[in-house]
Amino acid sequence: MNRIGPSLESVTHRLAETPADFLGEPRIGPRGTVVVAAVVNDVLAGLGLAAAPDLLRLLNDPKADRNALKLAMILAWLLADEWLAAIRPEYARVARLFIAVVPELAAQVRADLYVTDPDRREELARSMLAGLDFRPAGETTQQATDRLSRISAAERRRLLEAGRASEERARQIREALARKAAQESADKWTRE
Amino acid sequence: MDAGMTDTPTEAERYPTLTDSGRRTLMQMREHPHAPIFRNESGNRLTAEDLEGLAAFELALGTPPPAGNPPGWIADLISGVFADVPHYRALGPPPARLVDIAPISRRDLAADIARFVPDSVATARMINFQTTGTTGHRLLIPSHPEVAGRYLAYHKRALARYGIVPTSGTGQVGVMLIGHQQPCFTYVSVTPAMGESGLAKINLHPGDWNDPSDRAAYVDAMKPEIIAGDPISFGILLDLGVTWRPRALLSVAMMLSAGLRLRLKQHFDCPVLDLYSMNEVGPIGLYDAKLGGHVLLQDRLWVEAVDREGHALPDGERGEITVTGGFNFCLPLLRYRTGDHGALATVMGERVLLGLQGREPVRFRDAAGGWLNNIEVSHALKQLPIAQFALHQRADGSFLLSLAGNALHLAREANEALRGLLGAVAIETAEIAAPDKVIQYSSDLDFPR
Numbered sequence: 001m002n003r004i005g006p007s008l009e010s011v012t013h014r015l016a017e018t019p020a021d022f023l024g025e026p027r028i029g030p031r032g033t034v035v036v037a038a039v040v041n042d043v044l045a046g047l048g049l050a051a052a053p054d055l056l057r058l059l060n061d062p063k064a065d066r067n068a069l070k071l072a073m074i075l076a077w078l079l080a081d082e083w084l085a086a087i088r089p090e091y092a093r094v095a096r097l098f099i100a101v102v103p104e105l106a107a108q109v110r111a112d113l114y115v116t117d118p119d120r121r122e123e124l125a126r127s128m129l130a131g132l133d134f135r136p137a138g139e140t141t142q143q144a145t146d147r148l149s150r151i152s153a154a155e156r157r158r159l160l161e162a163g164r165a166s167e168e169r170a171r172q173i174r175e176a177l178a179r180k181a182a183q184e185s186a187d188k189w190t191r192e
Numbered sequence: 193m194d195a196g197m198t199d200t201p202t203e204a205e206r207y208p209t210l211t212d213s214g215r216r217t218l219m220q221m222r223e224h225p226h227a228p229i230f231r232n233e234s235g236n237r238l239t240a241e242d243l244e245g246l247a248a249f250e251l252a253l254g255t256p257p258p259a260g261n262p263p264g265w266i267a268d269l270i271s272g273v274f275a276d277v278p279h280y281r282a283l284g285p286p287p288a289r290l291v292d293i294a295p296i297s298r299r300d301l302a303a304d305i306a307r308f309v310p311d312s313v314a315t316a317r318m319i320n321f322q323t324t325g326t327t328g329h330r331l332l333i334p335s336h337p338e339v340a341g342r343y344l345a346y347h348k349r350a351l352a353r354y355g356i357v358p359t360s361g362t363g364q365v366g367v368m369l370i371g372h373q374q375p376c377f378t379y380v381s382v383t384p385a386m387g388e389s390g391l392a393k394i395n396l397h398p399g400d401w402n403d404p405s406d407r408a409a410y411v412d413a414m415k416p417e418i419i420a421g422d423p424i425s426f427g428i429l430l431d432l433g434v435t436w437r438p439r440a441l442l443s444v445a446m447m448l449s450a451g452l453r454l455r456l457k458q459h460f461d462c463p464v465l466d467l468y469s470m471n472e473v474g475p476i477g478l479y480d481a482k483l484g485g486h487v488l489l490q491d492r493l494w495v496e497a498v499d500r501e502g503h504a505l506p507d508g509e510r511g512e513i514t515v516t517g518g519f520n521f522c523l524p525l526l527r528y529r530t531g532d533h534g535a536l537a538t539v540m541g542e543r544v545l546l547g548l549q550g551r552e553p554v555r556f557r558d559a560a561g562g563w564l565n566n567i568e569v570s571h572a573l574k575q576l577p578i579a580q581f582a583l584h585q586r587a588d589g590s591f592l593l594s595l596a597g598n599a600l601h602l603a604r605e606a607n608e609a610l611r612g613l614l615g616a617v618a619i620e621t622a623e624i625a626a627p628d629k630v631i632q633y634s635s636d637l638d639f640p641r
């Protein structure tokens with residue numbers, strides 16, 4: 001985070017205003033409408049960068065994670081910003097956002113929350129800036145680092161708890177189904 | 193763990209609203225001198241509150257959705273499922289269109305059924321229906337007593353198409369479910385919504401009876417208003433010398449041939465209902481000869497025929513039957529591939545499944561080297577009263593035709609029908625050894641694509 005970027009508010013504001021075109025249904029195999037690889041390719045071209053085949057392949061994978069593709073579109077919108085085009089960021093850093101940061105954030109919550117939820121907006125904005133080696137205007141490197149790790153750590157804790165709760169719920173269902181009472185079932189006039 | 197059912201249910205849990213007359217009906221079915229050995233126990237498990245819910249459910253039943261775009265309730269279903277069901281929550285925000293949801297299959301459910309149960313469903317009264325399907329893999333379908341109770345509304349709807357309104361009540365037996373397999377889950381119960389009329393689930397296999405002749409005597413003594421079973425057990429029932437004539441037969445679980453349907457209808461002098469029903473979603477369709485297929489029964493079930501990639505096919509094109517919605521709130525489904533195939537159509541104003549066939553179509557090579565679909569084999573054999581058969585083509589092009597034991601006398605006619613279709617091919621005939629593990633159509637030959 002060696003360079004000074006725009007204010008955090010301006011980035012989160014842009015996120016909150018993500019247009020519907022960037023929130024469409026990603027094309028995965030035969031389903032969906034938006035070809036995410038094409039969107040990212042266009043945005044990178046606007047930044048003066050050429051998307052490498054491995055990045056496009058990842059975004060075109062018929063087994064791609066839908067939530068990650070949705071977040072990739074939101075990130076693409078975030079990157080299609082004038083201040084960034086003027087700077088022309090390093091390709092490797094931009095690619096890493098799509099290859100590493102997006103899957104990690106997409107595994108945490110549904111992608112649209114990075115647009116609608118203030119905390120998640122801040123997390124995505126800070127992650128994007130940090131990934132490109134920027135810190136928000138008005139913050140020291142230390143402040144920016146601390147704030148990003150605090151908001152990420154809180155989310156990771158929540159995620160861990162949610163993971164535990166979901167495992168516990170799955171265990172309860174499996175136990176409930178295995179009970180003798182459940183095996184006895186109940187009356188139906190026909191049995192398939 | 194939720195408070196609720198103990199591990200072994202008590203009588204009060206099996207029959208929460210049981211009255212003295214219901215108890216007498218249970219005793220009459222269980223302790224009749226010709227009664228079978230009942231090996232298990234179960235019950236309706238319905239509380240007074242459940243019964244109110246069921247009455248309201250039946251009253252609110254609408255008609256199945258017409259052709260065209262998915263009905264309006266689908267959007268609410270999608271957003272609800274994407275919020276409440278772990279498998280779908282992991283896919284991100286809900287898509288705006290049903291077609292953007294990748295279909296799932298039995299394999300997905302079998303991998304971890306718990307991920308398909310909504311978080312909002314309490315586990316305390318959860319029950320399961322076990323299914324092995326055609327793949328032989330055991331799958332426990334999560335359900336609830338009220339869900340099981342909802343079947344009755346669709347059975348009544350099916351019976352009404354034949355002008356039958358079930359009237360059994362106090363002291364009578366409403367339904368007898370017959371099976372023919374070892375082991376078989378057997379028990380007695382009562383149906384509270386029908387004045388506690390009796391329900392007996394019995395096994396026609398002689399091993400479950402003190403004397404094989406008790407089977408017919410028991411059916412005659414119980415006088416069930418409806419008999420429900422599958423083509424195999426009905427095939428057995430035909431030969432037992434039962435004199436009682438029920439008001440209707442309900443056949444589920446397997447393809448019922450036109451030949452067997454006709455024989456059953458003539459023998460029992462009552463309508464024979466061929467229900468297309470599965471544990472995952474309950475009754476889907478009812479065969480109606482006038483419409484030439486299975487008319488859809490459920491109002492909150494969206495049925496599609498889809499291709500291999502999951503694209504919905506237009507009316508008239510055969511594909512895998514895929515369902516969305518259903519009445520099992522423990523397992524709301526979004527584009528569930530049933531494994532069965534057919535084409536959708538609107539016939540005389542009703543939605544109908546045409547040419548319903550279980551499993552993926554299998555192609556057979558005829559004597560001249562041409563290829564034909566297994567549905568043509570079904571057509572060729574449909575007039576024969578065979579409860580169950582299987583056809584396998586070996587790598588050398590010869591066929592193995594397996595028939596149920598009580599249909600072996602029809603082997604010559606079946607062979608002739610097959611040769612009429614396939615030409616001068618070699619056909620060996622054998623008896624089906626394990627009726628519950630039959631794959632109806634299979635081939636060692638690869639169809640050239």
